[in-house]
Amino acid sequence: MKRTGFFSDETCFWHVGQPHVGPLPVGGWVQPTAGASLPESPDSKRRLKSLLDVSGLLAELVCHSAPAAYEEDLLRVHTPDYLAAFSVLSAAEGGTMGPQASFGKGSYDYARKSAGLVMRALDMVLVGELDNAYALSRPPGHHCLPDQAMGFCFLANIPIAIEAARFRHGISRIAVVDWDVHHGNGTEAIFYDRADVLTISIHQENCFPAGFGGTERRGVGAGTGYNINIPLLPGGGHEAYVGAMEKIVVPALMDYRPELIIVACGFDANAFDPLARMMLASPTYRYLMSRIMDVAEICCAGKVVAAHEGGYSEAYVPFCGQALIETMADHKTASWMRSNPLSHFSNLPPASRPFRT
C-alpha cells in the first residue's frame, strides 16, 4: 500500500453558488443555505467522502485538513484588485465575479481553504511524508484567471499551489494533466508563456468555455510547446481516453521528465454527468491514474497530487473517485465491486468515433 494523503475540510462543502437571501444570519459557524438547486452543489463531493468512509478506504488514507491559503500565496497568481473585490463581496452577501461564477457569503474564505488543501498536499508529497495525495478541493479552480472567476472557479487552486511549491521547494519542472471534461483554460492562461510548467488538457471539444481548448494553442515565447490541448469528440468513451493517454500524454510526460505530476481531477467525463457527454465508467479513472503513476514512478519517485475539479452526478462521482483513490493507494476495498452500479463494465465498449488531436 502507498502512503496516500486525503485532504478535505468541512467548510469546502459550505460554499454555495448564489448570494445569500433571507433572514438567516449566515456566516461564522452558521452554514450558508444552498437555495435553488445548482449543478455545482456540494453533494457529489460530500458523497465521495462518505463512500470512502463507508467502504473502509478512508481509514487506510492519511487524512488532513489544511490552513487556508494566505493572501501572499494568492498574490503569486491573482491580482490585488480581484482579491479585494472578491473579499468585499464575500464579507457582504456574496455576488458574481465572472461568467457562471456566483457565490454566497463567506466563499472567499472557503475558496482560500480549497487552495490551502492543494498547497498542503503538494507540500507533504514533495517532502516525502506522503507517496501521493488527493485534495477534495471545492470550489474548484481550473477555469479561474488571475483577474476573473469563471465556471464555478474562484481561485486558481493548482497554480497557487505550484507557485507556493516553487517558492518553498525550488522545483523547476511540474506537469499538470487536466482530465476534467471541460478545458482547463485558467491553468493554460497562467502558464502559457512558461516552460517550467507543462500543461495538458484532455476535454470534450468546445464544451466549456466555448471556443477554447484547440490543438493550435501550444504556448507562446519560452512556453512554446509546453501547452497541449487534446479535444475529444462527444461520446468517445474509454477508447478515446486510452488513445489520448498512450499517444500523447504519456510520451509528453516522459519527454518532459517532471519533478511532480498534478492531476486536475474532474469526474464530469462520466456517463451520467449532466454537463458533458464523454461516456466514461469508473474503471477508466482507474486506468488514467494508473498510467500517471507509471510515469511518475519513472520520472519523480511516484510523486502525484490529484486536486478535485468538476463532476456533477451525485450518484456516480463517488464511485469514480473511489476507483481513482483506490488506485493511488494501491488498495482495493471489498465493498467496491459489490456496490458500484457500473462494475460490470469490465469489457468497456470501443469508442464510436476516433479522438481528434
Ligand SMILES: [Zn+2]
Ligand atoms: Zn468540468
